[in-house]
Amino acid sequence: MKKILLLALTPLLFTNCSVDRYEGDERIIIQGKVVYNNVPLSNAEVDVYPVYNKPVNGSITEVYYNDLNFDYNQNSISKSFTDNSGKLSLSIPRSEDTNVFVIRISRDYDSKYYGYISKYNSSNYYLNLGTLIF
């Protein structure tokens, strides 16, 4: 009987673990600009993903997909587009699982990741990414 109960409850355990939970009690504002060949990159897709990497310092640089530790779902928490000036502006709520994020810029079939967004480089719930070279 115990085995049957254990077997029945095991899928529920995994289901619960695979949910990304966020709380709206804190929100970090993220702003920046994306350029390509020194020209503002407009209408580029901007996604933010939670990751489990350990940030070394506060600088935002290009990071590589193979080095990223995504969670099971790999769901973006924020999705938007750069404006005509190549500027991006968004906010992310507090994750219950990690406080490190990466940002992905996509245009046509190309995409690049930049990181790491963490407590090291946000101040007073604000982070300016500066200019990201695509």
Place this chain on the structure above:
Amino acid sequence: MKKIIFFVLFISNFTCNAQENTNPNISFAKSFQFTFGFANLATNKSMMGEAHNVAFPSVTGRLGIFHYNKFSVGLHASVHSMDVKNTQYYGYFEDTQALAIGPYISYYQPISEKSLLEPYISYDYVNYYSNYDDKKLHSESDGLGLGIDYQYKIVGMAYVTFGLKYSFNKMRTETHPNWEKYMNNYNFMSAKIGFTFSKNRL
């Protein structure tokens, strides 16, 4: 033993007299309202307002608990669901359910033999739950609601009810001071239709 019996008789006598002298203007739980309609109408420029579509249906219930003359104090609760239309600042979610609860105080004023107006003020504690794929976001807000109901008596103690309410909400979110107003101040209007059941009003 005699003292105990005397005390019990005294309390019984006092209670009986108190019941006989009960103020007829005071009553309990004699009003209930159930409505449905729209919410998230006429929003201000805010993260929540710009992120969400108009909510339909919005279901609201209200129970008057204590009544004195034309004043009522009670509890209200509502639930509405709205689609996320703009993910830029809110986050990449599909829809949001809002559950509100809180006390209210109202005053009714008859305007004809069969109809009355009932303005009210409420405190709204709201929980928001957003979902998409395997993501969940929970947020909270505190709000002040100002509303007015028009009620038309149809039969007995049943009134058909039309109402408008404007809610001033403050999200419980810590963020950068320059963005605080946009992220936290969330105001919207609700419109509803339904029924109110009240005793001894008209």
